[in-house]
Amino acid sequence: MGKGHQSGYDGPPPAPQPLPIAVVDNHTHLDIARDGHRAPDVDAALSQAVSVGVDRAVQIGCDLPGARFTVEQIDRHPQLLGGVAIHPNEAAVLANAGALQDAWAQIEQLAAHPRIRVIGETGLDYFRTGPEGVQAQQDSFRWHIDLAKRAGKALQIHDRDAHEDVMAVLDDEGAPESTVMHCFSGDIHLARRCVARGYYLSFSGTVTFKNAQALRNALAIVPLDRLLVETDAPFLTPAPYRGAVNASYLIPLTVRAMADVLTVDVPTLCAALSANSERVYGSWSD
Template sequence: MSKVHETGHDGTKPPAPDRLPLPVVDNHTHLDMARDDGPPPDLRAVIDEAVSVGVNRMVQIGCDLDGARFTAKVVDEHPELLGGVAIHPNEAPRMHERGVLQEAWEEIEQIAAHPRIRVIGETGLDYFRTGPEGVAAQQDSFRWHIDLAKRTGKALQIHDRDSHEDVLRILKEEGAPDKTVLHCFSGDIEMARECIDRGYFLSFAGTVTFKNARPLRNALSIVPLDQILVETDAPYLTPSPHRGATNAPYLVPLTIRTMAGVLNVDVPALCRAVSEASERVYGPW
């Protein structure tokens, strides 16, 4: 889920960007979520809009039990979708307090056995929305999800908000899965270097297009093409110039074109690299 508060939402839908020259993957989207208490998105329409601009594959992320159940259902119905499931780090302390976290983990593990669920995540740490009293439960849940990813051979997608040092420490302590993705990467250039050295994949969202995101663009600039992914984190983090509107996978081309400029590569080369990296992480659709 989102790491930055959006601003300027005026209810208008951004126009479709120009189609990408080669297809890419939105490797993290929440098609079960609506913004501002609105109706859930029309799933078929969302997918068709994305495909029309070259975003022909998506990873739907369910980060609570309802979202995980939804994900298991829609990946069977829509060949453009693969799925990821987990208990989000902000949910884990609440479930722990109610005494239902272990039960939730068990259901997540059952759902994760589905062959089109290729991701354990988003899991990780969030010290912005959860205070010190929730840290222990978050960290325990993060460690459990790391273990599940390794036991199942699935990719791990990590949510990291205001928790860079602990995320990297716990991954080192537990031993990261072979395919580890920093979803909506928000670290600086030094963190990017460490993640690159460890072989992690860094996924960039619409935040990289924001005017105040120069440190994030600096981090992106050093990432090898074979470790880069792109995402929307829809319905949040809409790329410029539509920041604040509802995000959707069809807006990925705006982020890709900004990323290509930062990396000083042409757009087709970046599309090809992102597509190939996505299939190395998640397998064929």
């Protein structure tokens, strides 16, 4: 889930030039409203995305209401697969209320749905939650890793200001076969460590930001077969529309920026992103 409001552009951005080969929005939140706006109309959002070559998406529910919403929507929309989890910040709140284990049990039940292909987003967030919540976050992260392995699902990781602890927990627990660093935010050294472990790195609109050269340097060393792209909508809208509400139809802006960094043509990158998504999550038609 996103890293807070970014000021700048106001208003709905225009649709970008369509992609030549359809890709997947690897991580979106169709249940979340931002900055006084309503949550998106799901049918309209998916249709707008298809019109620019984003024909599939992974809807992520990172609290119990969001997880239930996700299961409802993946039953209605063949363009969607789903992920469910307790977000690390939510884990700390629930643990403080004595409700975390009950939440885990509900997530495990929802995760049994055949179109739930992801356990996540889970991980660690030391930006919004202070030291008092670290233990609960780490306990919850370990539980989700175990669930992903038991259920045979991909794992999507939220990592904010916690790179070393995220890597340490994954090394200690043993990562699932398909592990995705959602909204990768590390430097070139962390990228190399993730690639060496076989993780997938998913890049969002942040890679287009002017102050994100370190992130672009990290992207440049990632092999094509380890790359994914996402919005984290409604957050992290790519330039030049930073500050607007993000949506899947804006993915082409991020894809073209990624292609520039990687010095590959856009069709080649699109084909790799689509193939990687199917490898991680399986077929949307199953």
